[in-house]
Amino acid sequence: MSQTTTVALKTAAGTKKRKSFLSRWDAPIAGYLFILPWLIGFFGLTAYPMILSLYYSFTDYTLMEPISWVGARNYERIFTADDKFIQSIKVTFMYVIASVPLKLIAALLVAVVLNKAMKGISAYRTAIYFPSLIGGSIAVSLLWRNIFGVDGIFNKILGIFGIGATGWVTNPSTALWTLVLLTVWQFGSSMVIFLAGLKQIPNDLYEASSVDGANKFVQFFKITLPMLSPTLYFNLIMGVINAFQMFTSAYVITNGGPMNSTYVYALYLYERAFSRYQLGYSSALAWIMLVIIVVVAAIIAGTSKYWVFYETESGGKKRK
């Protein structure tokens, strides 16, 4: 096999000299032809819409009437005279701050337990991953609404332990927590990513530290956590970006209520844009959201040099 390849390569070198002018451009032209779909998509469905939306955010566009430029008035109103904006920002941050860390901690801990080469690992993994598979669907949101309703099974279970019933989704102080719980319930996909990361940690690190007398907890904080920190970092960034855009469960389970206690930002955006058709105003909202997400992601990225460890080529650990 290798012999034929060498022969083939030699012939390739021979024919290269005789290649025409056109064939020198063969690969570049072919390359652009192959990526053409993505280029069209990038310019037509990403770059252009983003510019368009930035433009809309300075207009009073409503789909129907002619567009007129209003300057920064949309932004001014959002920041000075929009209670729902403040409320939705508050709710969204509470949701992000509660759900993302809880989900990651659950995923990490269960992955560490599962990683200890257990029999039946795939059965456990299936059971734990399954909620992630279905959790994003409207079907599960409907299920959740029933489970946490006044007559729902959750209250019945609490009743066994003598805890009084409350309407979890209809009580303003608990409604958001049912949504957080739904998100945390879907930690399985993060766990699978952590499991893959744990497999990469060389076993001799643990062996060497056991010889030095390190116990399980020391090992977890000194070996597992630092070695896993790039995976954790990635999961954190993606988790935050996704959590800021949460829509389906808030829309289906509580529709923002009760008393706007689950009125997440995406819901507000949706209402402004597609119930009232204030596309200009909601474009401004969308850009504010983008800036918030970018800033939060940048803050996380900025702190990463203090806690994310990358292995150097020599094999030792080093701060980035």
Added chain:
Amino acid sequence: MTIKWNQAGRHLFMIIFSLVMIYPVIWWIGASLKSNAELSSPGLFPSKPQWSNFVNGWHSVPGHSFTDFYLNTFGLEIVLLIVTLISSTLVAFGFGRLDFPLKNFWFSLLMLTLMLPGQVLIIPQYAMFHQLGWVNTYLPFIVPHLVASGAGGTFFVFLLIQFVRGIPRELDESAKMDGCSWFGIYWRIVMPLTKPAIVTVMIFCFLWNWDDFLGHLLYINSVDKYTVGLALRMINDSSSGQEWGQLLAMSLVSIVPATLVFMFLQKYFVEGIATTGIKG
């Protein structure tokens, strides 16, 4: 001895934990067979299974049955899968195999769009599709997938690029000697070898479009074009919680396709998530 006890304790923990995780789904199965009166009783399974929940639920939207909604959804999914298969593999081959000016520039733009929050694009895209007269058609879903965009499109391209890069280049060289064109190399050599990654892409394309509730909500208005998700919302709104049994039964049916895909293609799932960090 202690090692054994550790092992047993770990299993006990995992069994209890797995049961807690799965409990809502088990309860769901039981509840879908319960009458309204029995729903709030603590028992997992009904004393007398109400199979009528499924039959009546299936026909609970006046003038339509869920057969229509499933046909709509599956029809749309098949088109999206085919279109995604073509566009994302072409683009991935271009990035993974060919050298052309500015390639790294385009690739970094591609990586950037991976992180872009999709909701910034919803409003301007809606305005564009509205002007084109595409609202209440399936074009707002098909066209983005045709250009390797749409629900998860960039993710799919990225995943495939990583895979294509791992295929040895010597294969291309020898094929070129035999007079194979670039398209020939793509079609005859790289595509067949990319099959595992393609399966992963197809799985997630199917699942994400099945759950693309916001997209369906925005672009599909008439009931005869409704997808399963929209139909569920509709019976939820119209019955206002009166027929929970039917609603839970129909919801349960709607997760069957995803469950089947998961059961039969589990290997690809785990690999796909683990290698790319895709969200599930």
